[in-house]
Amino acid sequence: MRAMRTLLLLLVFTSLCCFLTIRRTQARSANVPGKSSPTSRETVSSAAPTSPESGGIRESISTKNQKRYQEWKGEFLSTAIGRAQWEMYAHHPRLVLTITISDSNPEGASTGKYKWNQEGELVAATVTLGNHADQGFPTSVYYPVMNALQPFESARLIGGKVLAATKIAHEFGHVMRIAGTPEPLYRLQVQLVPVYNKIFLSNGHNVNDPRLVEMAKRMGGNPVEIWEDREYWGEANAMMFLRDRVAKEKFHCRLFGKIKQAVEEYAKDYEERFAEVAKSQGAIYTCSWK
Numbered sequence: 001m002r003a004m005r006t007l008l009l010l011l012v013f014t015s016l017c018c019f020l021t022i023r024r025t026q027a028r029s030a031n032v033p034g035k036s037s038p039t040s041r042e043t044v045s046s047a048a049p050t051s052p053e054s055g056g057i058r059e060s061i062s063t064k065n066q067k068r069y070q071e072w073k074g075e076f077l078s079t080a081i082g083r084a085q086w087e088m089y090a091h092h093p094r095l096v097l098t099i100t101i102s103d104s105n106p107e108g109a110s111t112g113k114y115k116w117n118q119e120g121e122l123v124a125a126t127v128t129l130g131n132h133a134d135q136g137f138p139t140s141v142y143y144p145v146m147n148a149l150q151p152f153e154s155a156r157l158i159g160g161k162v163l164a165a166t167k168i169a170h171e172f173g174h175v176m177r178i179a180g181t182p183e184p185l186y187r188l189q190v191q192l193v194p195v196y197n198k199i200f201l202s203n204g205h206n207v208n209d210p211r212l213v214e215m216a217k218r219m220g221g222n223p224v225e226i227w228e229d230r231e232y233w234g235e236a237n238a239m240m241f242l243r244d245r246v247a248k249e250k251f252h253c254r255l256f257g258k259i260k261q262a263v264e265e266y267a268k269d270y271e272e273r274f275a276e277v278a279k280s281q282g283a284i285y286t287c288s289w290k
Ligand SMILES: [Zn+2]
Pocket: 017, 018, 019, 170, 174, 230, 231, 234
């Protein structure tokens, strides 16, 4: 029952994108094509200059977004896990990870533009952060980690920079996961998810339709399951970042208690991956997960 409800919910999303947060304010005129202010773009790379065939991080950030981006990145790099993951991609032998900021989906973030080489290795991915990624908390149903920050931000125990850095960690989680996904499977999912959704909408929402059962088998789950699995990997990485970031904060067990509550309520099937983070070395090891 829940699967069907969430499947219906998901149909409003672009099937394979990351999260959106709905701004509480009215549509902003700045988003009207032609009305947005021109922005110059500059690319700053943290990695040493590399040949076109080698990997690294390419930061494509407009001048107007540089200050906020550097603050978010600084927050991400203030943790051991953030620095380790950044270094891994900055010196990656093949993968070019582009990071950019967009005015569309201002409080959200997404990862895409994946490319694989002939050996089947991921060689390109782009993380796009909303220009207001330091605001907006996605739903606890799919985002138990990011959502859990909300009361702590309201109480001014953490700032927007931590939220933005948590979103960076979530997106890095996607990159790590997709690097382990075979390209043919990813392509099959991109191809079949819209077909699945179309049939689902026309067959009276019957997930037991043999055509849907067959499709789900081929692509490794129905669209909800694929979506959930992907998002919860992002969230598990976001949790790793927070594990380090709030280690010295008095509220760290309260924060993880809130994450645990949301995971138990909405992501029971995926609890193990969050429990693994909770059991790994760090301050939250001492909080009770079980
Ligand atoms: Zn995501």
